[in-house]
Amino acid sequence: MVTEEALVERLRDGDPEALAALFDRHGDRIYNHCFRATGDWGEAEDATSTVFLEVWRHRRRVRLHDGSALPWLYGVATNVCRNLTRSRRRRLRALAALPRPEPVPDHAERVADRLGSTARMAAVLAAIDDLPPREREVLGLVAWSGLTYEQAAAALDVPVGTVRSRLSRARARLTDLTDRGESDD
Amino acid sequence: MTDLTPPPDEPLPDQTRARIRAGLLAAAQADPPARRWLVPGAVAAAVLLVAGGAAWAVRGGDGGPDGGAPPVAASSSSTATERGRHAPSDEPTAPEDTADPGDHWAGYGPCAQELRYPLPGAELAATFDDHTSIWVKGDRFALCDVRGRTTVQQPKPLTPADKADTYAVSSVYTGSGEVTRVAGGIVPDGATAFDVLYTFPDGETVPAETAVGGGHTWWRVVHTYVSRGNEMKDPPIEVTVSYSGVQEHYTLDWATGTCAQANHGC
Numbered sequence: 001m002v003t004e005e006a007l008v009e010r011l012r013d014g015d016p017e018a019l020a021a022l023f024d025r026h027g028d029r030i031y032n033h034c035f036r037a038t039g040d041w042g043e044a045e046d047a048t049s050t051v052f053l054e055v056w057r058h059r060r061r062v063r064l065h066d067g068s069a070l071p072w073l074y075g076v077a078t079n080v081c082r083n084l085t086r087s088r089r090r091r092l093r094a095l096a097a098l099p100r101p102e103p104v105p106d107h108a109e110r111v112a113d114r115l116g117s118t119a120r121m122a123a124v125l126a127a128i129d130d131l132p133p134r135e136r137e138v139l140g141l142v143a144w145s146g147l148t149y150e151q152a153a154a155a156l157d158v159p160v161g162t163v164r165s166r167l168s169r170a171r172a173r174l175t176d177l178t179d180r181g182e183s184d185d
Numbered sequence: 186m187t188d189l190t191p192p193p194d195e196p197l198p199d200q201t202r203a204r205i206r207a208g209l210l211a212a213a214q215a216d217p218p219a220r221r222w223l224v225p226g227a228v229a230a231a232v233l234l235v236a237g238g239a240a241w242a243v244r245g246g247d248g249g250p251d252g253g254a255p256p257v258a259a260s261s262s263s264t265a266t267e268r269g270r271h272a273p274s275d276e277p278t279a280p281e282d283t284a285d286p287g288d289h290w291a292g293y294g295p296c297a298q299e300l301r302y303p304l305p306g307a308e309l310a311a312t313f314d315d316h317t318s319i320w321v322k323g324d325r326f327a328l329c330d331v332r333g334r335t336t337v338q339q340p341k342p343l344t345p346a347d348k349a350d351t352y353a354v355s356s357v358y359t360g361s362g363e364v365t366r367v368a369g370g371i372v373p374d375g376a377t378a379f380d381v382l383y384t385f386p387d388g389e390t391v392p393a394e395t396a397v398g399g400g401h402t403w404w405r406v407v408h409t410y411v412s413r414g415n416e417m418k419d420p421p422i423e424v425t426v427s428y429s430g431v432q433e434h435y436t437l438d439w440a441t442g443t444c445a446q447a448n449h450g451c
Binding site: 023128 | 188189190191192193194195196197201202205206208209210212213214358415
């Protein structure tokens with residue numbers, strides 16, 4: 001199997017096939033990361049495409065972490081999704097209020113699944129909407145995308161201690177928000 | 186309390202994957218600064234390509250019109266500007282439907298869809314298990330193997346040629362460092378005591394299995410093992426074919442003999 005290091009070397013040398021191979025390897029993970037960041041499958045598709053175009057544009061700056069380009073890709077994806085507009089988040093809040101669609105069979109079932117997952121993600125994003133963006137990003141990388149603290153640090157280009165503290169603050173805030181929500185109920 | 190667990194992961198839809206991949210390749214190939222920057226490297230690559238081609242030709246030039254490398258960089262530049270949300274629905278597509286822009290090279294559709302371009306109009310002739318099937322159209326057949334990714338091999342004639350290309354394997358690599366090699370073909374009509382043995386770089390020797398369908402007997406070999414990195418340094422895959430008292434040996438060249446797929450890259 002071609003190592004990621006060799007693949008990135010080819011990418012740096014300007015080999016378009018290496019870009020395609022990198023997309024083949026990591027496209028799905030970036031796509032889901034983008035969905036969790038945007039709450040919209042369509043936007044996640046566009047963001048995924050943008051991420052890999054950015055990878056090509058900055059191919060000579062690709063960095064490997066423990067032999068993998070994935071943390072760096074997550075970093076690019078985080079930046080791409082961060083730049084999405086505020087109107088998207090307003091739309092997400094509106095989506096979160098929508099009822100889940102009734103399941104229908106066959107092809108429509110898949111569509112319904114997608115709508116269901118969009119509504120669910122919108123609700124999740126609405127719940128963490130009060131977190132500062134940097135804390136949301138760490139939460140997304142570590143808790144949802146499964147990166148280690150070290151990988152998340154590489155993705156965000158910050159020290160590992162910063163990842164730990166942001167995650168810790170995010171969890172504390174979420175606990176606080178949850179407690180307040182329950183007392184409001 | 187709101188559940189903060191996001192919905193489960195989903196793979197990119199096939200059409201979207203194909204569209205994005207084609208767009209990336211088109212953008213990368215059309216990137217003028219990259220090409221200017223690449224000039225010295227391209228010259229060196231061209232020299233290597235010519236030298237490699239010459240060596241390949243000297244060895245017998247196996248491959249022929251259908252035996253070349255798969256069209257990874259499919260000529261889908263027109264799809265680069267399309268948007269996935271407006272892509273055609275993923276309803277089943279008949280193999281004959283070649284007008285559909287589709288994603289035949291992307292390697293994630295069902296066999297019938299992936300065969301649209303390599304062997305349009307092909308019909309299922311035989312199956313080995315849930316993974317491998319043989320499809321026939323006219324005097325040619327193609328093997329289709331589905332293991333997460335759908336791999337359609339270059340179509341071959343129903344009359345097997347006596348050359349290494351007949352025994353070429355397709356190769357699919359996984360993120361965990363494993364590679365799955367698949368080969369298959371037709372048992373020659375009238376052959377007795379037919380047997381095919383593949384010896385892989387990990388030392389395993391794997392005999393062919395057979396299946397009957399479409400009026401023919403078919404053989405298939407599948408082997409998955411951990412790839413140790415630069416396979417060009419590994420011993421080559423060796424093939425021994427025995428039938429009707431005759432034994433032939435073939436050595437599969439890396440790349441030309443190990444990239445039999447027609448619908449996606451190696």
